[in-house]
Amino acid sequence: MVRVLMFGWEFPPYNSGGLGTACEGLTRGLSHSNVDVVFVLPKKVDLDVDYIKVIFGDCESNHYVVNSLLEAYSTLNSYEGRLFFNDEKGRKIYGRNLLEEVERYAEIAREIAKKENFDIIHAHDWLTAKAAMAAKAVSGKHFILHIHATEFDRSFEGGINKEIYKIEKKGMEAADLVLAVSNYTRKKIIKHYGIPSEKVRVVHNAIDFENYALEKMHELKKNNKIVLFLGRLTLQKGPDYFVRAAKRVLEHYPDVVFVVAGSGDMESQIIRLAAELGISHKFIFAGFLRGEDKRAAYQMADLYVMPSVSEPFGLTPLESLMHGTPVLISKQSGVSEVLSNCLKADFWDVDDIANKIVAVLRYNALKRSLQENGIKEVSRMSWDEPARRCVDIYDELLRGEK
Amino acid sequence: MVSVCFYFQVHQPFRIRKYSIFDIGRTKDYFSDNSETDLNNKRIIEKVSQKCYLPANAVLLDALKNNPKFKVSFSFSGVVLEQFEKFAPQVLESFRKLVDTGRVEVLSETYHHSLAYLFSKGEFREQVKLHEEKIKDVFGVKPKVFRNTELIYQDSLAREVEALGYKGVLSEGPDFLLGWRSPNFVYRAPKTNGLKILLKNYRLSDDIAFRFSEKSWKEWPLDAAKFASWISAVNGCGQVVNLFMDYETFGEHQWEDTGIFEFLKHLPSEILKHPDNDFKTPSEAIESYEDVGEFSSPNFISWADVERDLSAWLGNDMQKAAIQRIYSLGHNVKKTNNPELIEKWRKLQTSDHFYYMCTKWFSDGDVHKYFNPYESPYEAFISYMNVLHDLELEVKEKLSHAPEISHF
Numbered sequence: 001m002v003r004v005l006m007f008g009w010e011f012p013p014y015n016s017g018g019l020g021t022a023c024e025g026l027t028r029g030l031s032h033s034n035v036d037v038v039f040v041l042p043k044k045v046d047l048d049v050d051y052i053k054v055i056f057g058d059c060e061s062n063h064y065v066v067n068s069l070l071e072a073y074s075t076l077n078s079y080e081g082r083l084f085f086n087d088e089k090g091r092k093i094y095g096r097n098l099l100e101e102v103e104r105y106a107e108i109a110r111e112i113a114k115k116e117n118f119d120i121i122h123a124h125d126w127l128t129a130k131a132a133m134a135a136k137a138v139s140g141k142h143f144i145l146h147i148h149a150t151e152f153d154r155s156f157e158g159g160i161n162k163e164i165y166k167i168e169k170k171g172m173e174a175a176d177l178v179l180a181v182s183n184y185t186r187k188k189i190i191k192h193y194g195i196p197s198e199k200v201r202v203v204h205n206a207i208d209f210e211n212y213a214l215e216k217m218h219e220l221k222k223n224n225k226i227v228l229f230l231g232r233l234t235l236q237k238g239p240d241y242f243v244r245a246a247k248r249v250l251e252h253y254p255d256v257v258f259v260v261a262g263s264g265d266m267e268s269q270i271i272r273l274a275a276e277l278g279i280s281h282k283f284i285f286a287g288f289l290r291g292e293d294k295r296a297a298y299q300m301a302d303l304y305v306m307p308s309v310s311e312p313f314g315l316t317p318l319e320s321l322m323h324g325t326p327v328l329i330s331k332q333s334g335v336s337e338v339l340s341n342c343l344k345a346d347f348w349d350v351d352d353i354a355n356k357i358v359a360v361l362r363y364n365a366l367k368r369s370l371q372e373n374g375i376k377e378v379s380r381m382s383w384d385e386p387a388r389r390c391v392d393i394y395d396e397l398l399r400g401e402k
Numbered sequence: 403m404v405s406v407c408f409y410f411q412v413h414q415p416f417r418i419r420k421y422s423i424f425d426i427g428r429t430k431d432y433f434s435d436n437s438e439t440d441l442n443n444k445r446i447i448e449k450v451s452q453k454c455y456l457p458a459n460a461v462l463l464d465a466l467k468n469n470p471k472f473k474v475s476f477s478f479s480g481v482v483l484e485q486f487e488k489f490a491p492q493v494l495e496s497f498r499k500l501v502d503t504g505r506v507e508v509l510s511e512t513y514h515h516s517l518a519y520l521f522s523k524g525e526f527r528e529q530v531k532l533h534e535e536k537i538k539d540v541f542g543v544k545p546k547v548f549r550n551t552e553l554i555y556q557d558s559l560a561r562e563v564e565a566l567g568y569k570g571v572l573s574e575g576p577d578f579l580l581g582w583r584s585p586n587f588v589y590r591a592p593k594t595n596g597l598k599i600l601l602k603n604y605r606l607s608d609d610i611a612f613r614f615s616e617k618s619w620k621e622w623p624l625d626a627a628k629f630a631s632w633i634s635a636v637n638g639c640g641q642v643v644n645l646f647m648d649y650e651t652f653g654e655h656q657w658e659d660t661g662i663f664e665f666l667k668h669l670p671s672e673i674l675k676h677p678d679n680d681f682k683t684p685s686e687a688i689e690s691y692e693d694v695g696e697f698s699s700p701n702f703i704s705w706a707d708v709e710r711d712l713s714a715w716l717g718n719d720m721q722k723a724a725i726q727r728i729y730s731l732g733h734n735v736k737k738t739n740n741p742e743l744i745e746k747w748r749k750l751q752t753s754d755h756f757y758y759m760c761t762k763w764f765s766d767g768d769v770h771k772y773f774n775p776y777e778s779p780y781e782a783f784i785s786y787m788n789v790l791h792d793l794e795l796e797v798k799e800k801l802s803h804a805p806e807i808s809h810f
Contacts, residue, residue: 252423341761343780355422359784365723366783372719373761 003036005118005135007109007128011054013281014045019124019148021271021285022181022205027052038116040131042105055116057108098127099163106130113138124148126164129171136174145175146203150188169193179203214293216284217259217300225256225361228301228325230289230316231308233264238307238330238347243270245307247277248354253361261286261297298323302367303360307347308333317342321378326370328356338381341373404586405642405682405690406633406673407600408474409549409572410649412497413515414450414482415754417441417775421785426792432746440775447489454653459496461652461663465670466503472670473505473681476649477549480513480529480536481752494540501541507683508537510545510568516751517715519550519559520702521729529748530566547572547684551753553602553646553705554712557698560591560599568597570688572646574705575601579697586640588688589697598688599697602646602705606632611647615660623661626668634676642687646705707762715756720783725756727790731797738800746793750786758782 006027010020027037031051044056109131113121121143123132129145136143151160151168172178172193178200180186186200217226227246231237239260246258260270260283267285274280289297298304304320304327311333318335320327321342329336330347343360345352360367419435435441465472476497486494500506512518512529513536519526530548537545548563549572563571575585585601609629613619621628636643648655656662673679682690706714715721728750735747759779776782 248424340778341780344777351422351424355424355788356784358423359787363720363723363783363787365719366780366787369718369720369761369783370780 001034001036002120003118004030004038004120004122005113005116005141006037006039007105007121007123007131007135008039008041009124009127011039011041011045011047011049013283014047014275022148023124024049025205038118040109040112042101042108055112057105057112102127102130102167106134110134110138120144122146123171123175126151126168126171129167129174133171133174142176143174144177144179145171146179146181147172147185147189148181148205150185150192152188152192153185175199177201181205214286214296217257217286217297220257220284221300223255225253225302226259226300227256227357227361228259228261228297228304228320229307230261230294230297230304230320231306233260233262233266233270235266236308236310237262237264238309239264239266239270240273241307241309241347241350241353242305243273243277243279243283244350245305245353245357246274246282247279248350249357249361250279250282252354253358256357256361257282257284259284259286259297259301261289261294263288295323298325301325303328303357305353305357306330306333306335307345307353309347311335318378318381321371321374324371324375326360326367326374328353328360339374339377341370341377343370404633404636404640404679405687406679407642407644407682407684407687409509409644409646409684410474410476410651411549411647412455412476412482412649413479414443414447414485415515415752416481416485416749417443417446418750418755418782418785418789420781421788421792423788423791426788427795429792430796432789432792433749443485444489446775447485447493450650450654451490451493453658454650455490455493456496457658457663458649458652458666459493459500461667462500463496463503465667466500466505469670469674471674471680473507473683473686474500475507475509475547475683476500477509477511478537478540479511479515479752480533481515481749483536483540498541501543505683507547507685508541508543508545509572509684510534510537510548512551514748514751515551515753516748517551517554517725517753517756518751519554519562520712520716521725522732523562525729525732525751526562527566546570547600547688552715554702555699555704556702557592557700560594560597564591564594564597570598570600570684572600572644572684573602573697573699574703574710575604575644576703576710578710579699579703583695584640586636586643587694588642588691589695590693592696592698596693598693600642600644600684600687601697602644604705606643607645607647610645610665611651611655614651614656614662614665624665625661626665626672629665629669630672630675630679633673633679637676637678641691642682644687713762714760715753718759718761718779720759720761720779721756724759724783724786724790727787731790731794734797734801735793738797740800743793743796743800750789750793755782755786759786 008023012020012024027039028051030037037052038055039052040055040057042057044058047054113135119141121132121135121141123129124146125148132143132145151164172189172195178189178195180189180200180202182204183202186202189195189200190197229239229242233239249256271285274283298320304317304325306314306317306329308314308330309332313334317327317329317339328343328345331344332347336344343356345356416433418432419441421429421432433443440446462474501508510530511533512526513532514529516529518529534545537543546568547570548568550559553572553574555573560571585603589599589601591597591599609624614624616622633643652662652666702712703710704712731747735744758774758776759782761779
């Protein structure tokens with residue numbers, strides 16, 4: 001059995017970005033392939049995972065107490081002023097100097113590598129690169145550096161941070177193999193860091209739904225209400241308003257879980273926003289759903305929310321009602337022109353969205369009325385009516401020809 | 403001889419502002435909304451006063467002066483009188499002038515235009531008493547005839563009203579109870595000492611209240627002479643035609659440009675042109691005519707919708723949940739002995755709050771027919787329940803601070 005010493009920065013629910021989510025998925029997948037993972041995190045968080053062994057860098061038992069705050073997507077500049085990484089009690093902690101933290105982590109890694117048994121070192125992104133190099137130095141084991149984002153992704157026109165670039169490059173050079181999350185990233189690694197192409201492999205990210213998110217939803221459903229977002233994670237669909245409303249809801253109604261089903265270019269931003277607001281533990285990111293999984297998600301939800309910023313029509317609320325789940329839709333959607341038995345709010349009115357979500361969760365009579373009248377209303381709808389209108393229009397045109 | 407008996411209902415609820423979960427525990431004033439929406443009570447009172455109350459009162463006052471035999475009756479909810487005092491004292495003054503003619507009767511109802519009779523007889527009696535005091539205070543008269551909120555009626559109500567000392571009661575006159583009988587007679591309530599009932603002639607009433615401006619109606623346009631001829635035609639087959647309607651019919655439901663004020667202006671003289679017609683107030687009608695038999699309504703009826711039942715206020719789960727919650731609070735609210743809290747609780751009993759939660763027509767997609775200051779029945783329910791949540795917290799707080807009464 002292969003034993004991997006893995007260096008990470010964060011792990012759900014205490015993650016600020018997709019890195020933590022990817023690590024969770026990857027380690028779970030590895031456990032299914034009979035790989036033993038020893039997962040190292042710089043700081044103690046309250047994790048409930050049984051398929052990997054987790055070591056915390058600041059734990060007494062390790063004797064390497066480092067009050068480290070490591071944040072996956074930070075660049076040096078933004079790190080100083082940022083305070084959004086929360087510990088398990090929701091406290092916000094300031095970090096000191098990020099490079100200093102990276103060095104501390106490397107020191108811990110060296111000690112851990114001396115004590116632990118493993119065959120391979122697997123590290124994620126530049127923040128763990130030094131730790132992995134230190135572990136390699138004491139153990140002589142193979143070292144894989146997994147790149148989820150490069151400094152070129154994090155910094156835009158403003159220019160990259162040279163210190164971080166240096167650490168990334170060193171890490172990639174020191175690694176026996178570099179993993180990239182996409183061909184797009186692989187090309188960047190080869191081009192900007194001068195890493196030989198044969199040393200860079202692509203391992204795409206994935207998402208487990210059937211045996212993961214659905215299962216988790218079922219389990220959470222016992223003690224929680226479920227509020228569902230289902231749609232592409234793009235600006236147009238307003239997922240950020242969903243997350244901000246969730247924050248307000250939780251202030252008044254704690255026993256609720258928010259399920260985000262969908263993928264898109266805002267995915268990491270949304271995951272990160274939830275972390276920033278300290279509510280990651282109340283979110284399930286289920287990825288893109290289809291078929292039976294989508295049905296199940298609708299059915300489990302107590303309310304479906306579509307906070308679209310702009311929506312030419314929006315069929316999902318009708319789908320949701322067909323499954324007996326009431327809906328809250330944005331007034332900026334075409335469907336709000338035809339649907340009466342639902343709740344409506346302006347997409348930007350986060351408080352109004354929250355108010356309505358809480359009302360549905362709190363008042364069964366409201367939920368029932370929305371369900372019953374909503375089903376009645378959508379069941380009266382059918383494509384026959386728009387088809388008839390088309391036929392009328394055909395007739396009108398054909399009569400005109402005569 | 404045919405007597406026309408007019409009863410106009412004057413009522414405006416204290417509408418609840420848009421009240422979210424974030425207002426709970428913070429916003430104590432439930433009824434003041436300063437927005438440009440129809441939730442702004444002051445704005446509504448001012449608007450309806452200009453469109454209806456002031457011009458309609460002027461027309462009636464003239465008609466009373468010009469036709470010594472012309473008579474009408476009004477029922478004012480206590481909550482509308484309160485709002486006149488607050489927002490439009492000149493309207494109250496113009497109503498006083500009408501009452502002072504001596505030919506305008508004022509009826510009795512629950513102060514809060516509530517459904518209390520259905521849920522708490524004790525509360526019902528208190529509200530009837532509060533109303534009596536208010537009417538005495540504002541108009542200096544004591545009502546003799548009772549009409550329940552939205553003409554909600556059942557046999558037991560007649561007994562209750564008789565016990566309270568009234569000599570008559572108003573009710574809807576629906577076909578399914580009348581059968582072959584006519585609403586144009588005075589009836590008596592079963593198992594009473596002869597309490598008399600006046601039944602609404604819903605056809606003739608609704609000709610004015612609903613159909614007046616309906617261009618697809620075969621009688622459109624309706625003028626006073628034509629309507630008077632229908633009244634005259636009752637001679638020989640009826641004694642009293644009870645025309646019961648919302649006063650807001652004049653200028654608010656039927657706008658001025660429909661000709662409704664012209665109609666109202668000429669109606670008294672047109673009706674009186676026929677020597678066998680006259681006008682009577684409800685108590686005069688009850689005194690003048692013997693009852694022709696019993697009118698029994700074992701179930702609750704009302705003047706609302708085609709159903710003429712309670713479904714406009716109690717037809718769905720939201721309405722039932724809301725009304726059960728408000729009345730279940732009653733015991734504790736009264737225990738606080740805090741007049742302000744008790745008054746707030748009572749204002750929340752006004753029937754309109756539950757009417758706004760009605761989903762009967764909403765699912766037909768025709769929201770325009772449906773008068774609702776909220777965007778949907780669901781929004782009405784949310785604000786209402788959030789307000790109750792706040793009230794409940796306040797009641798709990800007051801009770802926890804109240805000194806314990808010891809029983810030595």
